[in-house]
Amino acid sequence: MPKADQILTVTQMREAEQALIDAGSSVDALMQIAGRGAADWVWRMAAHRKVTVLCGPGNNGGDGYVIAETIRERGGQVSVVAATEPKTDAARNARALYGGEVLAPGAEVSGDVLVDCLFGSGLTRPLSQDLFDLLTGLAAHHHHCVAVDLPSGVQSDSGMLLNEGLPQYDLTIALGAWKFAHYLMPASAIVGALRLVPIGVAPVEGAATVLGAPRIAAPDADAHKYRRGLLAVVGGRMPGAALLAARAAQGGGAGYVKLFADSHDNAPADLVVETGPLSEVLTDDRNSAVLVGPGLGRDGEARERLAVALADPVAAVVDADALVLLTPRALAERAAPTIATPHEGELAALERAFELDGAGSRPERALALARASGMIVVAKGPDTVIAAPDGRLACAPRATSWLSTAGTGDVLAGVIASRVSNGIPAFEAACEGVWLHGEAARLCGAAFTAGQLAAKVPEALAAYL
Template identity: 65%
Template sequence: MPESHQILSVAQMRTAEEALIARGSSVEALMDVAGRGAADWVWRVAARHRVTVLCGPGNNGGDGYVIAQAIRERGGDAVVVAAYPPQTPAARNARNFYSGEVLARSVEARGEVFVDCLFGSGLTRPLQLDDEALIAQLAAAHHHRIAVDVPSGVQSDTGMLLAGHLCRFDLTVALGAWKFAHFLRPAAGLMGALHLIDIGVEPIESAAQAIVRPSLKRPAPDAHKYTRGLVALVAGAMPGAAVLAATAAQRAGAGYVRIFSEHTGQVPSDLVLSTDPLGEALEDGRIAAVLVGPGLGRDADARERLAVALAAEIPAVIDADALVLLSPRNLSERTAPIIATPHEGELLALERAFECEATGSKAERALAIAQATGMIIVSKGPDTLVAAPDGRLACAGVASSWLSTAGTGDVLAGVIASRLANGREPFESACEGVWLHAEAARLSPPAFTAGELARAIPQALGACL
């Protein structure tokens, strides 16, 4: 079975498990598959060194008993700390099959690997202080930390924390499907490496998806600069950001990038600068995508250039200043697709302009503004997701924190515009751009600049061919 990339809410995961049971499985059988799959990863870390599994009252605790038993069957050294007695039938069954030592929560267990199976993805209430202290004590007493499904004290559907302080884990083993907390901060920052255990969950049509490496193709043998995509970049009074975005668009595969600016100045020799009237210039039928925002400014002239750019029925990417200037009037008669790339401040500006409440999780807010505007929304930041007006949602993995420097958003906008100009469907273009941007960051040296990030885009692109 191919690896699943779907991300399920707690309710969707519960429905998926019920469907497996209806087809002849059982809670106990699913627990055994999940627990033994997780035990494989625990064994890789611990081998025969001491493993302490913290078990809670529910089925996540039952998974812990299965893990500890599987480690013991391999000849490993595993003990269970029972924070609570098992309360579900499946958890009690797993406890009965476990043949090893069970310690009370008051015992100060030490070892090589701590496995957190206290609470799973269904937790919605704040973590009790004594449970929070127990996790912290066990984490400090072991060299490695592994969370099963999600760390205890994490709200699975939002990525929010249900405790004042939670430790960081070296590894999180997801059970059955990815959860939103694996991708959304602050929880995603605690997870460490991520691995998924397949328990046979079928694809759910409405499920969100993880953004993974795209499969791209080299240009056709008869390709030329226009078939590879002409990107028109509408610039303003600050040419540096526009040049940076244009360079990124080139390096992400666009065959031709043309900057439209009323301000003459130095641009790299492989970029074309046009000072023609913008309305006339955008009538060129060979333009495959228009990018407006980087370096645009926020004055009356910038507002007019944005209006002219969006009046042209060309697929568009809007970023930076354009997101602050955008109004419902700009979109009232438009039919061509738009991809918007807001950070948190720009998302708030969009929510004000389009009268959306800035409430709910990051995913809920992105979907709401996508539906209100008809745009594809790339809600970027320390965690990034892509939302479409039709309800599609995709989440990116945790990217390099070195991206927190000026200009990297311009690079992202240029990469997405390039993918759009290549003829990709807008939602796919956004997801491809997000992945290439993160991969280029991974390949760049520490403390990279936005220019260095742009120069790494071809190497990231090469990984997809």
């Protein structure tokens, strides 16, 4: 049974296609399925307006000839520009089946929709200057750009741009399975809307997945606050951040949120604040999770608070300052799950602490840290990745860029901690928290504060009950 949410590397995709061929299909048959499926999306976008298909030498170019022929058969206006002659048998066969004229690279062509079939997911080096000029020149003379599988000039597994100044695409049509570049920066910033054309690829063991919408259950009919989860939020030198996290946690489903802080200042009336010794209040055996890091500080007292928090034998979410203070020794005695939520700078600090070289793509780095530390790692940012020590990996769809404001990371930590306090397994809780955080941001619209984001969490959660 095909699996629609998996993300495949270039190697995994080639092996998956070969498995289909070994099972009785052929490259030509798969090209027809992929090209005609992609043509459906191009047809919808073009709405009978003029389409130009730029075809490269390989099988991505072959897909382009199939797209062009499908549009021509339907009575659409389509032109094909061949960057070079086809160099694979399947591409040559697809070109032979195209019933229209094939234009040379120097032809003056303009229109409404440019379809980029120059190169697909296997590209590993920059486009040559002549091909780059051809692509960007055609893009400048069309109102819309569509990429087939990936924009040309993008490295599939890392999401890196092999050329600077690539076009901005309105739509990218993935063929067979998602690729990492659809979800990783900087490529994800240029791909536009994403659509998938299935070709029958079977589930691949160990493949990453695209983060999907959660299914959240309402509390049981006989629920009470402790059964829904008691979350302990550990404050520090900067109380505002812990307050933000606690407010977000209240909206994320926890039945009871307690903030352990030095004072009750600025706390809302419905938030319980404990000001006693941290070592005493965290011995409450009703705790189901603990959150430490937002506003913690980095001094000796902060280190002590982190140690006490991690000594609580419940699931822990570690964020912000606590990530900079965290060491392998601090986790050595923990048996309960730990979720770390680092941004790029904190991710680098953790890699140093766990003696990792920080090499590789963002997913590879997150997985390496998860395996070395035993933590669930939420590598947050414009391309958020969630990794587990057992190799599970999820990439989040790109959220609104308005999230790039102070305090939104504290909100994310609070939502994740709230979900894990409900008894949701740590990896799933991290995934749910990331999704709800993005949905709350969408509900906020533009130019919101972290406080406004926290206030939208209950609405975001209600949408998935």
